[in-house]
Amino acid sequence: xxxxxxxxxxxxxxxxxxxxxxxxxxxxxxxxxxxxxxxxxxxxxxxxxxxxxxxxxxxxxxxxxxxxxxxxxxxxxxxxxxxxxxxxxxxxxxxxxxxxxxxxxxxxxxxxxxxxxxxxxxxxxxxxxxxxxxxxxxxxxxxxxxxxxxxxxxxxxxxxxxxxxxxxxxxxxxxxxxxxxxxxxxxxxxxxxxxxxxxxxxxxxxxxxxxxxxxxxxxxxxxxxxxxxxxxxxxxxxxxxxxxxxxxxxxxxxxxxxxxxxxxxxxxxxxxxxxxxxxxxxxxxxxxxxxxxxxxxxxxxxxxxxxxxx
Numbered sequence: 001x002x003x004x005x006x007x008x009x010x011x012x013x014x015x016x017x018x019x020x021x022x023x024x025x026x027x028x029x030x031x032x033x034x035x036x037x038x039x040x041x042x043x044x045x046x047x048x049x050x051x052x053x054x055x056x057x058x059x060x061x062x063x064x065x066x067x068x069x070x071x072x073x074x075x076x077x078x079x080x081x082x083x084x085x086x087x088x089x090x091x092x093x094x095x096x097x098x099x100x101x102x103x104x105x106x107x108x109x110x111x112x113x114x115x116x117x118x119x120x121x122x123x124x125x126x127x128x129x130x131x132x133x134x135x136x137x138x139x140x141x142x143x144x145x146x147x148x149x150x151x152x153x154x155x156x157x158x159x160x161x162x163x164x165x166x167x168x169x170x171x172x173x174x175x176x177x178x179x180x181x182x183x184x185x186x187x188x189x190x191x192x193x194x195x196x197x198x199x200x201x202x203x204x205x206x207x208x209x210x211x212x213x214x215x216x217x218x219x220x221x222x223x224x225x226x227x228x229x230x231x232x233x234x235x236x237x238x239x240x241x242x243x244x245x246x247x248x249x250x251x252x253x254x255x256x257x258x259x260x261x262x263x264x265x266x267x268x269x270x271x272x273x274x275x276x277x278x279x280x281x282x283x284x285x286x287x288x289x290x291x292x293x294x295x296x297x298x299x300x301x302x303x304x305x306x307x308x309x310x
Contacts, residue, residue, distance in 0.1 A: 013066075018098050022058045023171050025050050027179040027296070032266040033283050040292030043282050045299045046176060049271050053094040054087075055301035056172075060195050061091035063167035064156040065099065074154040079104050081146055081153040083129075083138035085192065085227045086115035087301050088158055093122035104153070106138040106145070112226060114305040135192075136235045159193050160238035168199025176200065176296055177207055184208070185293040188249075188282040190216040190228045190274050194240040196298060201244045212246040216281045219250035224257070227274050227300065249284060251277040259283075260303070270303035 013019045030043045037043070048056035068074030079102040080092050089105035096103040103124045107116070110131035119126055127145070130137040139159060146155040158164050176184060187204060189197050201213035218225050221233040231240075253273070260276030263269040275298070282297040289295075 013062075018052050019062055019095055021052050022062050023051070024175065027176065028267075028269070028299075030267060030279065030282075032262060033279075033286060036283070036287050038290055041286050041289050041295070042293070043279075043286050043295045043297070044180070045269075045275075045279060045282075045297050046172065047269075047299050048172075049269075049275070049299045049302040053091040054305065055091065056196055056298055057087040057091045057301075058094070059167040059171060060158060060164040060193070061088055061156075062095055063163040064158065064161050065092070065095055065101075067161075067163040068154050068156060074101070076100065078154045079152060081142060081155050082106070082158055083135055083142040084158070085135050085138075086111045086119070086305070087227060088193075089124065090115065090118050090122070090305075092156075093119060093124045097122055101154075104145075106142040108134055108138055112306050114307055115226075118305060134234070135229070139235060158195070159235070162239060164193055164195035165199035165202070165239050168196050169203040170199075172196065173200040173203035177204060180294050180296065182207065183294045184211065184296050186212040186214060186282075186285055186289075186295040188214040188216065188285055188295060188297040189278055190225070190251075190281075190298075190300070191231060191240070192227045192229055192274075194229075194237050198239055198241050198244060202241070205244070212285075213244050214281065214285055215245045215248045216251055216277055217248065218277075219252050224253040225251075225273050225277055226306075227272075228277065247285075249281045251281055255280050263299075264303065269299065271299045272301045272303050272306050275299040275301065 025047045027044050033043050051058040081104045083106045092103045106127045108131050109128040129141050204211045218230045221230045256273045256277035259280040278297040282295050286295045
């Protein structure tokens with residue numbers, strides 16, 4: 001997210017601060033898939049793991065914080081509170097530290113230990129929630145905490161905040177359009193809050209009404225893909241827009257992890273399992289195409305936050 005766009009949102013970001021380097025990530029050609037594709041079909045990945053906070057959630061977190069400041073809902077001395085699977089919490093922590101806010105997150109107990117260590121390094125207060133309820137349970141606890149002391153907290157509620165998807169509508173989508181020279185035909189990404197999918201597809205459809213929006217979700221409610229929702233059994237985010245979906249693909253944890261490993265070994269990309277799920281799904285889309293096409297997906301976060309100590 002670059003400075004002139006942030007100013008359009010109503011609040012500027014000072015040059016040289018960590019927030020000023022969110023966005024403008026590279027679009028990478030994934031060569032490991034080429035052998036299986038028809039001539040003229042290409043797959044690219046938006047390298048969102050290269051954001052300063054290490055994930056695609058930097059964009060949405062900054063957008064929601066700036067909108068909170070602009071509207072007066074976020075004031076000096078308040079604590080940022082939200083439910084998260086980890087990445088948005090880390091983004092809040094980074095931006096909050098830069099802008100002078102404390103952060104408190106409700107996080108499923110089974111979130112990766114590395115994510116918890118990162119949050120603690122920013123002095124974030126963590127409230128661990130029922131792992132069986134995933135981020136749905138975290139949302140319920142966050143709402144209870146906010147209701148008990150609304151004057152203390154700024155509760156962005158990322159699952160129901162339009163500033164989430166607007167971050168991707170105003171920045172991510174336009175970057176992809178420019179980086180592909182307007183040639184993108186398919187956008188493929190997983191659904192968590194759904195902000196990335198909704199914002200990117202909504203904007204790209206204005207530029208290309210024929211764009212295919214392919215949504216990814218885990219194949220079952222019990223899965224190992226942190227940050228992704230099995231929509232049929234989860235609380236539906238308020239910002240989710242079913243009408244934008246051309247096709248929904250389900251991906252198993254095993255297939256996602258296998259692709260995650262291939263990305264590290266064959267492309268030099270150390271990314272997380274949700275990125276593996278996205279690339280696996282993009283490959284499934286691409287191998288079905290018989291004519292020239294440009295398929296774009298997202299590398300959601302870095303693999304370092306999933307490493308387990310021996």
